[in-house]
Amino acid sequence: MLSRTAEHLFWMTRHTGRAENLARVLEAQHQLSLIQPLHANDDTALERHARERAARGWLAILASAGVVDRYHLAHKGVTSAEVIAFMVADPSHPASIVSCLRAARENARTVRGWAAEELWETINTTWLDLQRLIADGLQAHDPSAFFEWVRARSNLARGVQLAAPVQDEGLDFLRLGAAIEGADHILRTLEAHGDVLAAVAFDYHRAYALLRAVSGVEAYRRIYRDTLSSAQIASLLIQCPDWHGSLAARLDEVRRLSVRLRNSQSAQTERLAQLLCDEVRQAPVDEWLSSGRLSGWFAAMIVRVNDLARRVGRDLTRPLVPGPVAAAA
Incomplete structure (x- = not known):
């Protein structure tokens, strides 16, 4: 292609x-x-x-x-x-x-x-x-x-x-774009509204709005079958392997597709995708939630996911985005 x-x-x-x-x-x-x-x-x-x-x-x-x-x-x-x-x-x-x-x-x-x-x-x-x-x-x-x-x-x-x-590499590029955009979206949403998870007084309505914003309401009900809680919401959105919309699942899809689409210059991109997958899976989310460190981690991960997106654009595709849109990428 x-x-x-x-x-x-x-x-x-x-x-x-x-x-x-x-x-x-x-x-x-x-x-x-x-x-x-x-x-x-x-x-x-x-x-x-x-x-x-x-x-x-x-x-x-x-x-x-x-x-x-x-x-x-x-x-x-x-x-x-x-x-x-x-x-x-x-x-x-x-x-x-x-x-x-x-x-x-x-x-x-x-x-x-x-x-x-x-x-x-x-x-x-x-x-x-x-x-x-x-x-x-x-x-x-x-x-x-x-x-x-x-x-x-x-x-x-x-x-x-x-x-x-035809299920060819074109479909892989379509899925790759969706996976990277999904990872970026869930991180930005958590950074903007994640304070609801660390609040002393749990706000049900804000927590529900957070799940709605990332299309996670039905996934929460099916996986946890419980009332809303900060710990379970954080677990679902960040590390849950059984929901395709979690940060872990999105990054793992980016990793798998990077391997499928690899070329002579994409080795570093594959390594970065693997590193981010490992870090998300191993992150002590409960500990960071109780200590208030999650917000800083979200901000740092946004930077790193966008770096991964730039590397994908450089190594797996050729950057060619309309001028005013490229500034938001």
């Missing part, structure tokens, strides 16, 4: 996955904000605390996407409506859903001659329908319906990919 084709397949799934993950994070925070309705005219200490708490949640989403400063340039306050509009429909920055799906479509268009026709039709239709939904204002008057639509379209694209008539 040409390196140019491999690169476009890799980035197509990264950007599709990024849009889906962002929709999950925004939906989780949106639902959390509905649990404690805020009354703008009520200036009691309880309401002020609720507003500040909600603002911190939205700011955490902006921070995990690296767009806090850009947001503040255009907005004075932090409200759910403004953050949703900024992270969904603003094409001026690469972290929005519209920017991610535009980049996914451009990569899909470039490989139309290689990929199955159904894949191009799915991604192109998603892009066309997205513009119509945004013009109709669905993300503003019914955010939950909009986020559900993004998730459904991403799932459809993934199903089309897996149903490809």
